[in-house]
Amino acid sequence: MKFSELGLSEDLLTAIEKHGYVEATPIQEETIPLTLKGQDVIGQAQTGTGKTAAFGLPILENIDPDGGLQALIISPTRELAIQTQEELFKLGHDKHVKVQVVYGGADIRKQINGLKNRPNILVGTPGRLLDHLNRKTVKLEGIKNLVLDEADEMLNMGFLEDIESILKTVPDERQTMLFSATMPPAIKRIGVQFMHEPTHIKVESKELTTDLVDQYYVKSKEFEKFDVMTRLFDVQNPQLTIIFGRTKRRVDELAKGLEMRGYRAAGIHGDLSQQMRMKVLRDFKGGQLDILVATDVAARGLDIKDVTHVYNYDIPQDPESYVHRIGRTGRAGAHGTSLTFVSPSEIDYLRDIEKLTKKRMLPLKPPTKEEALAGRIKTATEAVESIITNTNVDMISDQADELVAKYDAKTLAAALLTAAAKPDAEQVPVKITPERPLPRHKGGNGGGGRSYSRNRGGSGDRRGNGGGGYRGRREGGDSDRRGGSRDGERRNGEKRYGNGTRSNDRRGSQSRQGGNGGASRRPFTISENKD
Numbered sequence: 001m002k003f004s005e006l007g008l009s010e011d012l013l014t015a016i017e018k019h020g021y022v023e024a025t026p027i028q029e030e031t032i033p034l035t036l037k038g039q040d041v042i043g044q045a046q047t048g049t050g051k052t053a054a055f056g057l058p059i060l061e062n063i064d065p066d067g068g069l070q071a072l073i074i075s076p077t078r079e080l081a082i083q084t085q086e087e088l089f090k091l092g093h094d095k096h097v098k099v100q101v102v103y104g105g106a107d108i109r110k111q112i113n114g115l116k117n118r119p120n121i122l123v124g125t126p127g128r129l130l131d132h133l134n135r136k137t138v139k140l141e142g143i144k145n146l147v148l149d150e151a152d153e154m155l156n157m158g159f160l161e162d163i164e165s166i167l168k169t170v171p172d173e174r175q176t177m178l179f180s181a182t183m184p185p186a187i188k189r190i191g192v193q194f195m196h197e198p199t200h201i202k203v204e205s206k207e208l209t210t211d212l213v214d215q216y217y218v219k220s221k222e223f224e225k226f227d228v229m230t231r232l233f234d235v236q237n238p239q240l241t242i243i244f245g246r247t248k249r250r251v252d253e254l255a256k257g258l259e260m261r262g263y264r265a266a267g268i269h270g271d272l273s274q275q276m277r278m279k280v281l282r283d284f285k286g287g288q289l290d291i292l293v294a295t296d297v298a299a300r301g302l303d304i305k306d307v308t309h310v311y312n313y314d315i316p317q318d319p320e321s322y323v324h325r326i327g328r329t330g331r332a333g334a335h336g337t338s339l340t341f342v343s344p345s346e347i348d349y350l351r352d353i354e355k356l357t358k359k360r361m362l363p364l365k366p367p368t369k370e371e372a373l374a375g376r377i378k379t380a381t382e383a384v385e386s387i388i389t390n391t392n393v394d395m396i397s398d399q400a401d402e403l404v405a406k407y408d409a410k411t412l413a414a415a416l417l418t419a420a421a422k423p424d425a426e427q428v429p430v431k432i433t434p435e436r437p438l439p440r441h442k443g444g445n446g447g448g449g450r451s452y453s454r455n456r457g458g459s460g461d462r463r464g465n466g467g468g469g470y471r472g473r474r475e476g477g478d479s480d481r482r483g484g485s486r487d488g489e490r491r492n493g494e495k496r497y498g499n500g501t502r503s504n505d506r507r508g509s510q511s512r513q514g515g516n517g518g519a520s521r522r523p524f525t526i527s528e529n530k531d
């Protein structure tokens with residue numbers, strides 16, 4: 001359906017067109033007319049289907065740019081808050097709508113100065129919003145529209161108290177919107193208490209996850225996982241990848257290990273400074289990194305273009321988390337692949353996920369060393385071909401002549417391929433501290449039977465609670481349940497193989513431009529439904 005049929009004004013329709021949107025997505029089509037009328041809405045649709053614009057456009061439509069603060073959007077993570085601010089700013093630019101973002105880990109004085117400019121829409125994370133409320137640097141009495149983005153996350157026990165405190169200061173006569181791809185019934189019941197006769201719009205689809213993502217799993221023992229993963233990289237040749245780990249320590253170690261093996265990788269989690277978090281994300285978006293290793297801090301809402309693969313190095317404890325993690329790929333019509341490692345004792349968790357998503361993951365056999373090497377050489381061959389295309393022979397003609405006089409063509413080609421393939425990289429020892437597998441649980445609960453008790457877990461160690469209470473989170477949305485993070489371990493991706501140029505790096509720019517269309521992603525072995 002065209003946006004022009006949804007009741008939006010010319011100003012916004014022009015902005016939407018500039019933004020490159022042609023047709024409204026189903027969630028936009030169904031919710032925009034209702035929200036324009038002022039109704040409370042729970043909007044549920046698959047990841048990457050445009051929920052931000054679904055709640056953002058009606059808000060922008062009704063904003064009076066001279067009317068001060070009228071809308072509040074609460075986000076679970078800083079990065080998501082920033083992203084939402086940016087999107088609404090762009091869409092509302094022609095209408096001169098002022099959109100500000102406040103989040104933890106950033107200079108509060110700058111935010112206070114910004115707030116003096118009387119924004120119309122405020123996007124924020126709960127902790128920092130509360131901070132501003134306590135300092136009286138923000139007043140919410142003019143709020144007409146309230147959005148809890150990633151609503152189930154916002155209403156889980158880690159955030160609920162903060163949300164309740166914030167909502168006490170927002171007028172009751174407001175429009176409230178909850179949006180998420182997942183909405184467990186127990187959480188929805190909590191949310192409804194903050195709403196007035198809401199309509200639940202659930203974009204019906206057979207599955208909860210988008211069918212644009214091919215979902216695989218690999219059975220693997222804890223100590224084998226790292227090598228299996230890098231072998232999978234060799235055969236799959238992923239272009240832009242997010243790896244999710246369970247703890248901050250895990251994320252640090254994986255990022256470091258990948259760098260040691262020559263990959264351009266960096267980690268992101270809640271113990272890093274906000275500056276570092278933003279730098280890592282910027283580098284990933286800008287092509288300076290090929291692999292982002294993350295805790296669940298990056299699982300919700302982040303919209304990064306062209307992520308081709310999501311790897312769950314650790315299977316998530318709750319099925320909803322899986323939906324959001326793999327939803328970082330397969331967005332806005334693009335295609336993606338996800339792969340989840342599962343230890344033999346964690347298989348019940350996998351089945352729980354499948355019950356929630358109503359989709360089977362396909363089992364995948366770990367590639368052998370030989371298959372991995374073949375994958376590396378294939379990628380290296382493509383890299384060499386690209387180097388040849390871009391080589392200016394005249395520039396190093398004399399040295400080239402010398403080499404040609406000394407060696408035969410095959411030796412030269414093999415040397416070039418070896419340099420590009422770095423077959424020794426797999427030998428670089430990488431030690432990843434073993435994590436205990438998730439506690440066994442009997443008779444999968446299908447994602448519906450967890451108790452959303454009011455225990456507030458904070459950021460402590462949640463392991464071993466057997467999935468009883470929903471996990472607790474603090475600002476930053478980091479679900480890390482254990483400490484042990486090591487700040488600043490991230491190193492420059494080129495260090496280890498530093499004498500090569502970046503374009504010589506097989507994980508480098510070549511692999512990003514290559515556009516291999518998935519052809520080189522295929523050759524890995526699929527053994528159908530062994531479990």
Ligand SMILES: Nc1ncnc2c1ncn2[C@@H]1O[C@H](COP(=O)(O)OP(=O)(O)OP(=O)(O)O)[C@@H](O)[C@H]1O
Pocket residue numbers: 020021022023024025028045046047048049050051052053180181300301302303327331332
């Ligand atoms: N009507 C549209 N046409 C084309 N692209 C769109 C449209 N609406 C949104 N998009 C784009 O689709 C991508 C995903 O949108 P968005 O981030 O809002 O998804 P989401 O449903 O909120 O996902 P998640 O559940 O992961 O938060 C964004 O890049 C956005 O700009």
